[in-house]
């Protein structure tokens with residue numbers, strides 16, 4: 001197999017802000033693995049500084065993996081994920097891009113979409129939420145109106161005006177399901193103080209109220225919470241899942257955190273075995289990254305796969321979440337193709353980090 005990759009910049013329609021800060025441009029790395037017959041698989045790395053990654057570290061990691069990726073039997077996907085983990089800790093978005101590319105290739109060679117290879121019923125995917133980032137009041141109102149088609153909103157909190165944000169959004173969306181993500185910004189005391197506000201606004205659950213390593217605090221809050229608590233930043237890898245069982249009610253899995261499609265499926269199984277609710281989330285990523293996660297959506301309780309829906313310039317067409325309904329492509333592999341706009345552009349647009 002031949003490994004190639006390309007760094008490209010995505011832009012969100014609005015500046016996307018969470019408790020840790022905001023941005024409107026996001027760099028991802030597209031990974032392509034091409035076999036001897038010229039069949040290729042693609043995957044996307046959406047690196048997050050919070051987890052120690054940048055597009056530059058993704059490129060370094062991919063070069064580290066190059067001898068493995070270019071020599072491995074492409075059907076040995078399990079071995080590939082294991083070997084990448086043995087070669088390098090962390091660097092999960094780089095690993096998940098290679099994993100997605102190999103799964104895409106396998107599906108294309110077999111002529112089957114990935115969800116069918118996994119034996120899943122695409123019609124059983126839950127609705128996806130649509131995220132409303134932190135913003136001033138008028139902008140919040142505009143964002144909620146723009147999201148009119150989505151029945152479930154995920155509200156980013158972790159500011160000094162959380163109660164006001166929630167009030168404004170509930171005012172604009174009186175009948176929608178609201179979920180809250182504090183992105184690790186609250187103390188246990190703040191979290192408990194917010195519980196009444198969350199209940200008043202009929203919030204369905206709260207994601208990551210406390211700092212990632214504050215496991216005792218999470219237990220403390222959960223014991224006193226009327227709402228389910230979902231761990232995101234506290235639950236990164238398969239090895240974190242069992243520890244979460246008596247700490248929270250559910251986990252939020254992301255490919256960019258866990259490092260591979262197979263690792264993600266194992267996390268879903270481990271979460272089920274431990275009686276945890278299962279959610280899958282995403283970073284700001286194109287339809288290429290989102291579609292890899294969407295293929296396992298039928299295994300989830302909750303989906304938050306809106307990363308590409310927030311973009312102004314999605315370079316790919318794949319899974320969609322129109323009106324919250326996750327539509328998984330039925331084409332072989334991931335079923336992702338360059339969007340009409342991107343396909344019509346010169347290939348020089350994206351910076352090619354290395355020509356192979």
Ligand code: MG
Nearest residue numbers: 181207208232
């Ligand atoms: Mg989260």
